[in-house]
Amino acid sequence: MNILGIESTCDETGVAIVKDGVHVVKNFLASSADLQARFGGVIPEVAAREQVKVIVPLISKAVENDIDHIDAIAVSYGPGLIGSLLVGVESAKALAFAWNKKLIAVNHLVGHVYASWLDADIYPEFPLIGLVVSGGHTDLVLMKDHGDFELLGSTLDDAAGEAFDKVAKKLGLGYPGGPKIEQAAKKVVANNNFDFPKSLVRKQNFDFSFSGVKTSVANFVDNNLEVDRDKIAFEFQRAVVDVLVLKTIAAAKHYDARTIVAGGGVAANSVLKTMMEKDGLQINAKVFFPKKIFAVDNGAMIAAAAFFTKSYVGPLSLVADPGLHF
Ligand code: KG4
Ligand code: ZN
Numbered sequence: 001m002n003i004l005g006i007e008s009t010c011d012e013t014g015v016a017i018v019k020d021g022v023h024v025v026k027n028f029l030a031s032s033a034d035l036q037a038r039f040g041g042v043i044p045e046v047a048a049r050e051q052v053k054v055i056v057p058l059i060s061k062a063v064e065n066d067i068d069h070i071d072a073i074a075v076s077y078g079p080g081l082i083g084s085l086l087v088g089v090e091s092a093k094a095l096a097f098a099w100n101k102k103l104i105a106v107n108h109l110v111g112h113v114y115a116s117w118l119d120a121d122i123y124p125e126f127p128l129i130g131l132v133v134s135g136g137h138t139d140l141v142l143m144k145d146h147g148d149f150e151l152l153g154s155t156l157d158d159a160a161g162e163a164f165d166k167v168a169k170k171l172g173l174g175y176p177g178g179p180k181i182e183q184a185a186k187k188v189v190a191n192n193n194f195d196f197p198k199s200l201v202r203k204q205n206f207d208f209s210f211s212g213v214k215t216s217v218a219n220f221v222d223n224n225l226e227v228d229r230d231k232i233a234f235e236f237q238r239a240v241v242d243v244l245v246l247k248t249i250a251a252a253k254h255y256d257a258r259t260i261v262a263g264g265g266v267a268a269n270s271v272l273k274t275m276m277e278k279d280g281l282q283i284n285a286k287v288f289f290p291k292k293i294f295a296v297d298n299g300a301m302i303a304a305a306a307f308f309t310k311s312y313v314g315p316l317s318l319v320a321d322p323g324l325h326f
Contacts, residue, residue: 001071004062004101005303008055008088009080009108010135011036011047014299015058017070021307022117026062027293027300030054037175041165048083055091067099074306076108078324079136085320096315104306105313107324108297109137110149112263114308115290115301124259124288129252133244133272134264134297135161135176140206140251141326143261147309151326152251153206160240161266163210167217167236171229182269184233192231194220196239198246206251213239237271245275252285261288268295 002025007014016027032050036042063070075092078085096103113130117123130141130149138155158166161178168177173184196216199209217236220227244266252260260280266272273289280287294301 001307002069003104003303003306004059004070004073005106005299005301005306006055006059006073006075006088006092007108007111007297007299007302008051008084009076009078010084010297011042011050012297013051013054013058013088014297014302015055015062016299016303017062018118018300018303018307021114021304022120022123024119024300027298028058028061029298030058033176040169040175042081044081044083047081048087051084051087055087059091059095067101070099070101072102072104072306074104074106074302075318076111076302077105077318078321079108080322082320082322085322089318089320093315093318103313103315103318104309105311105318106302106305106309107326108302109139109324109326110309111301111305113141113143113261114305115263115294115298116261116288117304117308118290118294118300120288124261124286127255127257128259128261129248129255129257129285131244131248131260131262131267132264133160133262133266135159135165137264138208138210139326140248142251142255142257149326153208153247155208155210157209157211158214160208160210160244161264163214163240164266166214167233170218170221171233173229173233176265178266178269181233181237182271184230185237185271187230188234192235194227195235196220198239198243201243201246206247208243208247210240237269241269241272241275244272245279248276249279249283252280253283257285259286259288263290263295263301265296268292
């Protein structure tokens with residue numbers, strides 16, 4: 001089954017064709033990140049205007065004038081920025097109606113979990129613990145089967161990616177902050193004589209909080225102007241990664257999970273992947289991270305999630321939902 005997946009929840013526009021939920025046939029992405037970098041973050045109006053320009057050319061490129069080989073159209077209908085969501089959702093609805101194809105509605109967060117199935121050699125097994133870490137979300141979920149999600153915990157304030165972006169801005173590293181912090185931290189080999197707080201690690205729950213570490217870094221920068229920015233990036237990254245790993249492993253242990261599946265832009269972070277794999281070994285849980293191109297927002301993960309969840313909707317009834325959650 002070939003599914004055309006459409007993603008436009010934030011500043012990326014992704015269009016892909018995925019066969020049977022796992023084999024990526026085509027995958028195209030247009031990002032307005034360079035444009036957003038000029039403003040130091042995403043301006044919703046700018047993102048949506050760029051998406052209006054690129055969505056049809058991207059779909060044409062993927063479909064190549066042959067709609068017969070497309071079995072269904074999938075679109076992420078939330079959560080996200082309403083202007084951006086409307087571009088993807090209304091395009092998908094119009095095409096499903098005009099081409100007489102089935103339409104599948106996908107929760108963007110569910111898409112991030114299914115990114116680990118894409119072009120993989122082996123697939124995650126249930127029960128699994130999913131960690132979705134992106135610019136807008138930090139969620140831990142328990143999955144007992146395909147499409148079966150139980151939310152275990154979330155961030156109480158900033159998302160992990162948001163903290164990366166804000167700290168990078170404070171350190172003058174640019175946007176998007178995650179990759180910039182990771183690059184800066186790579187230059188640091190030794191441990192430093194300072195560290196940053198790890199919130200909620202002693203609490204017996206699966207919630208997160210990242211606004212404390214963000215504020216702590218900001219104060220530290222203001223009071224220690226002479227300290228090397230790369231070292232600050234290193235210690236910030238360590239604090240965030242430690243908390244993400246600790247809470248995820250605790251959840252996997254608690255629910256006797258066979259696998260751990262990470263997704264979302266922050267799952268592109270190599271230090272997070274290495275640490276999670278190391279600690280996953282200790283509890284016999286196999287750890288899955290998507291290929292980097294599928295960690296950040298993309299259309300392929302939406303097509304994958306659509307295949308495994310098959311939430312069919314009428315093309316005329318789907319409504320974008322900016323506040324959608326697990
Ligand atoms: O999933 P995503 O592409 O969009 C949202 O749904 O939000 O995630 C974007 C977020 C940004 O905050 C970005 O800074 C972060 O993912 N990110 C990273 C890395 N690459 C992207 N964070 C840490 N390390 C990275 N290598
Ligand atoms: Zn995302």
